[in-house]
Amino acid sequence: MNDQHVDYLDGWRGLAILFLLIGHFFPVPGINFGRVGVDFFFVLSGFLMCRLLFIKEVPIATFYQRRISRIFPAFFSFVNVVLIYFLLTGKLIDWTETGVASLFLNNYFPGKVGHAVMPFGHIWSLSVEEHTYIFLTLVAVVVRKQYLTARLALAIAVAVSIALGLSYWMSFPAQKLEFELWAHSEISAYGILFSGLLLLCLQKVKIPILPALVYPVLIVFGWTCYWWSMPIPLRGFVGVGLFAVVLNILSTAPPLVKRCLSWWPLKKLGLWSFSIYLWQQVFYLAHHREGLPATIALVLAIVCGIASYYMIENPARHWLNQRWANPAPLHGWNKVVSNDVK
Structure with a gap:
């Protein structure tokens, strides 16, 4: 999807999944590193997607094809494997949870919070991503028709997200806010939108080269x-905002910072991160509900994620992208349809 591969962005993705795995399998008291990892994913997603849509101006159809090829094969394979396992073992299947997760709607319909039957709770973050992709492509259509600028559109969206988040915070109890409302796309999309806005605002700004220590300090x-006692909006807007700032100034970071993020194990984790993210939930629940030791659960999550990447995610993505780029002729019928497609 990119004209050139940037190793340190793979490393950032690797940090995201690493933080999430720490939060799920070896939690640090006081800080939800699982959520830190998700927000690391969000700011990276905003950076990459806004670069594609508003700087490179990738065709909307191509954008959706690439998103579908990256997400759908691994995701729906995961859902189907889980369902088959539940059927074979006689476990109770909650079809409502399965349905809303499959439709990327479970961030609005989470079921019984904290008592989910299916291992699909983590799909809330993919739901936020999918909803925001649709929103960003609508913005791109409007921007390309020159009705308004991308920066103005994203600035308005960021302001609306903050306003809604603050209104929810003042109107609802912390429990409902933390585990239900803050998963809504209009709030959690802030990280994606703000990171994309920063990218566009910094396009014509000379980013200074800062001391290497500045980058980890900002992340800390x-x-x-x-921290558990901090107000939720501080985490959701200021904390995420700091992650977005760090990501957006990495292009001028000292070589030491880029080398650290380009460390081979981090890059590999980043490469496998989506499939690992899908599968870790199964073993996260097995650890917390059934007492599977954390180390074994973590190893199984990584192994299944790597297997999913090499057996499903990567080959399916390449096959679909090649097929869309060079559609195979379907005898004489394809000659008629292909003109309409173009």
Whole structure:
């Protein structure tokens, strides 16, 4: 999807899944590193998707094809394997949970919070991503018709997200806010939108080269916003905002910072991160509900994620992308249809 591969962005993705795995299998008291990992994913997603849509101006159809090829094969394979396992073992299947997760709606319909039957609770973050992709493509259509600028559109969206988040915070109890409302796309999309807005605002700004220590310090400051007693908006807007700032100034970071993020194990984790993210939930629940030791659960999550990447995610993505780029002729019928497609 990119004209050139940037190793340190793979490393950022690797940090995201690493933080999430720490939060799920070896939690640090006081800080929800699982949520830190998700927000690391969100700011990276905003950076990459807004670069594609508003700087490179990738065709909307191509954008959706690439998103579908990346997400759908691994995701729906995961859902189907889980369902088959539940059927074979006689476990109770909650079809409502399965349905809303499959439709990327479970961030609005989470079921019984904290008592989910299916291992699909983590799909809330994919739901936020999918909803935001649709919103960003609508913005791109409007921007390409020159009705308004991308920066103005994203600035308005960021302001609305903050306003809604603050209104929810003042109107609802912390429990409902933390486990239900803050998963809604209009709130959690802030990280994606703000990171994309920063990208566009910094396009014509000469980003200074800062001392290497500044980057980890800003991330640690972001972590402090996730401390359990901090107000949720501080975490959701300030903490995420600091992560977005760090990501957006990495292009001028000292070589030491880029080398650390380009460390081979981090890059590999980043490469496998989506499939690992899908599968870790199964073993996260097995650890917390059934007493599977954390180390074994973590190893199984990573192994299944790597297997999913090499057996499903990567080959399916390449096959679909090649097929869409060079559609195979379907005898004479394809000659008629292909003109309409183009």
